[in-house]
Amino acid sequence: MNDAIFERLAAIVGRDHATIQPGNLSNYQYDGSADHALPEAVVSPGSAQEVAALVALCNEYDCPYLARGAGTGLSGGAIPESGGVVLSMARLCQILEIDPVNRLAVVEPGVVNANISSAVKHLGLQFVPDPSSQGVCTIGGNVAENSGGLHCLAYGVTSHHVLGCEVVTPQGDIVWLGGKTADAPGYDLLGVFIGSEGTLGIATKIVVKLTPVRQSSRTLLAVYDAIDDASRTVSDIIAGGIIPAALEMMDQLSTATIEAFVHAGFPTDAGAVLIVEVEGLPESAAESAEAVRGICTRNGAREVREARDAAERERIWLGRKSAFGAMGRLSKSYYVADGVIPRTKLPQVLAQVAQIGARYGLRIANVFHAGDGNLHPLIAFDDRKPGDYERTVAAAADILRACVEAGGSISGEHGIGIEKRDCMTLQYGAADLALMAKLKSAFNPRGLCNPAKMFPTSRRCGESSRIHASGKLSADVERSIGPAF
Amino acid sequence: MPRNELRTLNLPIAEELGRRAGIRPRVRPEECASYAIAGKVPKLVFSPRTLSEASKTIQTLTAEGASVIVRGAGTKQFQPPSPVDVDVVLDATRCSGVIDYVPADLTVTVFAGTTFVELAEVLRAQQQFFAADPPFASDATIGGILSGRSSGALRQQYGTPRDNVLGMRVCLSDGSIAFTGSKVVKSVAGYDIAKLFVGARGTLGFIGEVTLKVAPLPAEQRGVVATFSSANQACGAVAQMSSHALFPMATTMHDAASTRHIRALGHVGDGDWTLVVRCGGSRAGAGTLADAVSKVCMQSGARSTLLLDHDRILFGWSDIAELAGGAIYAADRFLNCAIACLPSEVPAVCAMGQTHGGNAEVSAHPHAGIVFMHIDATRHDDLIGALHLVAAEAEANGWSIAYLRAPLPLGAKLRQPVPPSSPIFLMRRVKAALDPTGTFDPGRFLGGI
Numbered sequence: 052m053n054d055a056i057f058e059r060l061a062a063i064v065g066r067d068h069a070t071i072q073p074g075n076l077s078n079y080q081y082d083g084s085a086d087h088a089l090p091e092a093v094v095s096p097g098s099a100q101e102v103a104a105l106v107a108l109c110n111e112y113d114c115p116y117l118a119r120g121a122g123t124g125l126s127g128g129a130i131p132e133s134g135g136v137v138l139s140m141a142r143l144c145q146i147l148e149i150d151p152v153n154r155l156a157v158v159e160p161g162v163v164n165a166n167i168s169s170a171v172k173h174l175g176l177q178f179v180p181d182p183s184s185q186g187v188c189t190i191g192g193n194v195a196e197n198s199g200g201l202h203c204l205a206y207g208v209t210s211h212h213v214l215g216c217e218v219v220t221p222q223g224d225i226v227w228l229g230g231k232t233a234d235a236p237g238y239d240l241l242g243v244f245i246g247s248e249g250t251l252g253i254a255t256k257i258v259v260k261l262t263p264v265r266q267s268s269r270t271l272l273a274v275y276d277a278i279d280d281a282s283r284t285v286s287d288i289i290a291g292g293i294i295p296a297a298l299e300m301m302d303q304l305s306t307a308t309i310e311a312f313v314h315a316g317f318p319t320d321a322g323a324v325l326i327v328e329v330e331g332l333p334e335s336a337a338e339s340a341e342a343v344r345g346i347c348t349r350n351g352a353r354e355v356r357e358a359r360d361a362a363e364r365e366r367i368w369l370g371r372k373s374a375f376g377a378m379g380r381l382s383k384s385y386y387v388a389d390g391v392i393p394r395t396k397l398p399q400v401l402a403q404v405a406q407i408g409a410r411y412g413l414r415i416a417n418v419f420h421a422g423d424g425n426l427h428p429l430i431a432f433d434d435r436k437p438g439d440y441e442r443t444v445a446a447a448a449d450i451l452r453a454c455v456e457a458g459g460s461i462s463g464e465h466g467i468g469i470e471k472r473d474c475m476t477l478q479y480g481a482a483d484l485a486l487m488a489k490l491k492s493a494f495n496p497r498g499l500c501n502p503a504k505m506f507p508t509s510r511r512c513g514e515s516s517r518i519h520a521s522g523k524l525s526a527d528v529e530r531s532i533g534p535a536f
Numbered sequence: 537m538p539r540n541e542l543r544t545l546n547l548p549i550a551e552e553l554g555r556r557a558g559i560r561p562r563v564r565p566e567e568c569a570s571y572a573i574a575g576k577v578p579k580l581v582f583s584p585r586t587l588s589e590a591s592k593t594i595q596t597l598t599a600e601g602a603s604v605i606v607r608g609a610g611t612k613q614f615q616p617p618s619p620v621d622v623d624v625v626l627d628a629t630r631c632s633g634v635i636d637y638v639p640a641d642l643t644v645t646v647f648a649g650t651t652f653v654e655l656a657e658v659l660r661a662q663q664q665f666f667a668a669d670p671p672f673a674s675d676a677t678i679g680g681i682l683s684g685r686s687s688g689a690l691r692q693q694y695g696t697p698r699d700n701v702l703g704m705r706v707c708l709s710d711g712s713i714a715f716t717g718s719k720v721v722k723s724v725a726g727y728d729i730a731k732l733f734v735g736a737r738g739t740l741g742f743i744g745e746v747t748l749k750v751a752p753l754p755a756e757q758r759g760v761v762a763t764f765s766s767a768n769q770a771c772g773a774v775a776q777m778s779s780h781a782l783f784p785m786a787t788t789m790h791d792a793a794s795t796r797h798i799r800a801l802g803h804v805g806d807g808d809w810t811l812v813v814r815c816g817g818s819r820a821g822a823g824t825l826a827d828a829v830s831k832v833c834m835q836s837g838a839r840s841t842l843l844l845d846h847d848r849i850l851f852g853w854s855d856i857a858e859l860a861g862g863a864i865y866a867a868d869r870f871l872n873c874a875i876a877c878l879p880s881e882v883p884a885v886c887a888m889g890q891t892h893g894g895n896a897e898v899s900a901h902p903h904a905g906i907v908f909m910h911i912d913a914t915r916h917d918d919l920i921g922a923l924h925l926v927a928a929e930a931e932a933n934g935w936s937i938a939y940l941r942a943p944l945p946l947g948a949k950l951r952q953p954v955p956p957s958s959p960i961f962l963m964r965r966v967k968a969a970l971d972p973t974g975t976f977d978p979g980r981f982l983g984g985i
Contacts, residue, residue, distance in 0.1 A: 208722065230957065232936060235936060237958055237982040239698065245728070290639060331783070335825070338821060395638060458719055464724055475725065486706075487716075487726050487727045493965040
């Protein structure tokens with residue numbers, strides 16, 4: 052980046068909030084995915100106006116840019132693959148307003164997800180979407196990825212809990228999509244903005260819905276010898292008209308690994324474990340818990356244990372949320388796949404996942420949102436072994452193929468980003484992708500805002516997309532995707 | 537064929553168009569009359585039976601420079617602004633039927649011309665439902681409900697229909713057929729463009745198929761009817777329900793005049809405002825919830841409360857759902873509009889409705905912050921003047937107004953109010969990107985899009 056551009060960037064945010072020092076830049080080359088690429092500059096704007104001015108400047112110099120929250124994303128959405136400027140949202144981290152009467156809060160994008168619920172807990176309210184990374188990830192990132200979480204089975208994902216966003220468009224305009232009130236007239240631009248992975252603009256304020264905490268919550272742990280029995284239980288619970296707040300499954304490799312890591316009280320010899328949480332008025336929650344217990348038992352659960360108190364409940368959830376961290380004990384590296392299937396296809400697809408693991412000689416642990424059919428196979432590999440990463444990526448692609456063939460989706464909550472863009476063709480045809488490109492061109496006609504994410508390149512799904520150096524896409528790839536992508 | 541020539545279509549030209557599109561259009565005025573939009577009879581009506589037929593038809597019409605209005609059951613044809621002229625109607629009702637339904641997955645895929653009632657019947661057999669209570673439920677199609685962004689008070693527990701659309705297959709003005717979203721309950725693969733088509737009133741393309749998330753029918757439902765002396769008190773009770781973490785399926789409130797349309801209530805008593813709360817759950821759970829709601833209402837100053845059993849609350853809801861969208865009122869007399877505000881502002885908006893609306897009947901979804909005004913246009917001295925006052929007050933307070941239905945002469949004059957903060961320029965770009973030829977009902981959407 053030439054000095055003149057950097058000077059102008061620094062003039063907008065202040066010299067203390069802009070850097071081109073290689074040592075500083077290297078902190079922004081990663082997110083939670085396997086890819087990495089160095090930005091040319093990092094700036095931390097302190098207001099929507101500063102964001103708008105930075106975007107206008109990037110437009111002037113034809114310079115790519117992207118917004119970054121906590122960098123916890125798992126699909127490479129915050130990796131500056133094309134170089135350019137990273138706008139860190141770290142300074143925009145205030146909860147601006149809490150309105151308990153209207154059950155909403157206005158927050159800046161850099162606010163950590165869990166901090167919203169902490170700030171309103173004393174009011175008996177919460178912000179429902181709770182991704183496993185909620186202690187670190189930011190609401191701006193949640194909006195970009197339309198994040199889910201453990202409790203989205205009953206309550207929905209981020210898009211169901213956001214009323215409006217102040218957005219800086221890729222043209223540098225500051226607009227409101229939605230607002231504090233419902234049913235904003237006109238096209239539902241907020242609906243497409245959420246989950247657009249930072250490619251349609253940058254959120255600078257977010258109006259979130261707050262939900263009262265239920266009176267009673269019952270958490271059950273059902274232990275099975277066979278994973279198929281657990282899978283059938285999931286279908287039977289839903290078919291029985293019960294929508295639990297959460298319905299999670301872990302296989303033996305997961306529970307054994309987690310137990311060694313956090314001592315959550317999980318059995319280490321079970322074929323599978325289900326965590327089922329039901330909520331409501333005390334009588335209703337008790338009734339639902341009893342019904343769930345019956346369904347688990349009828350499907351062959353060898354034990355159904357209920358958390359006796361809040362501490363035990365928290366320990367169970369700590370175990371579940373520690374799953375990814377625990378995988379570090381299993382192998383040097385691991386890769387989190389993310390795909391969705393119709394929940395009735397769980398037994399079939401889990402068997403396919405096991406076969407895929409065997410075919411590639413990789414160990415795969417399954418810990419996932421069973422109620423949504425959202426699989427998260429964790430593939431253990433050794434990054435130092437030549438070819439191990441490539442085999443892992445190929446195995447993950449086979450898992451996604453199995454998901455799509457079962458009628459599902461290539462991502463339930465981690466997004467497409469760099470990681471899965473070449474797998475989009477598994478799920479979508481040319482006309483489907485062309486429709487997405489048309490929408491993108493309406494918002495981001497020059498393609499400078501988080502370029503090259505989400506749309507397929509000339510690679511095939513399953514070919515490693517890891518980028519080992521800062522820089523741009525190869526020329527042939529760039530030609531094939533065009534500026535709108 | 538230039539756009540203006542379509543206005544003088546003759547039979548041979550229509551037949552040529554039909555030959556190219558692969559289906560014969562209706563062309564005689566007497567055949568086309570039942571497909572009128574707000575009294576304007578179209579010159580041609582195409583009724584494709586498949587998405588592929590729709591695609592060929594749309595491609596042909598776009599090539600001829602026609603403007604096309606997609607029409608379902610026509611239940612929302614009187615939403616302002618009325619069209620000045622109607623070239624071609626694309627009748628969506630022939631593309632109907634359930635394509636795929638897996639009860640244990642809680643998903644169903646239907647052709648968009650399927651009626652709400654038809655779908656409800658299929659789902660009810662499995663103790664499930666599409667959790668929405670839109671007006672015009674007896675006739676409306678799923679495509680029409682989504683295009684018109686119809687919803688009801690069930691949004692309190694289940695969200696609006698927008699929140700329960702998982703995927704869509706649409707046809708754009710160039711004839712291309714595209715799928716967006718997925719057929720599973722959770723997906724973040726690519727842009728969620730289905731949300732754009734919800735509420736687009738058919739101006740972005742033709743919705744062919746829709747995959748919906750459905751919900752289990754509660755085993756038991758109960759109603760609580762509470763009367764209050766003021767809207768403020770009634771809203772206070774709703775806020776208290778939230779504070780007590782009570783989660784009913786839906787809550788509506790009605791002034792004395794609108795309460796009279798709810799046949800299941802009979803004569804409920806002495807309140808100026810009536811709150812109706814629909815509770816669902818297990819057999820024991822629904823009763824427990826209803827009792828708790830009733831108690832909160834009494835503590836919040838209700839003059840009386842009444843419990844309704846399962847059948848009676850469902851009977852009551854058949855009227856309540858129709859009330860909100862104005863379906864219960866005579867189309868040739870009443871202006872029906874919805875005003876979105878903060879839940880805490882519902883009493884103020886109700887008061888505004890009663891002040892400016894003259895004889896207006898007022899109802900609300902207090903939990904969502906939506907107030908409905910139903911004004912008898914024939915009995916209002918200066919309705920246009922009153923609407924200006926309402927618009928000014930709404931603008932000053934950040935409320936948004938949607939006209940849902942208007943009698944014909946008025947409907948031609950009314951334009952949907954554009955809130956000052958509305959990003960119309962961005963919406964224009966979206967329209968230009970998805971429908972660059974302006975085939976789909978140009979000029980009638982918000983801001984003249």
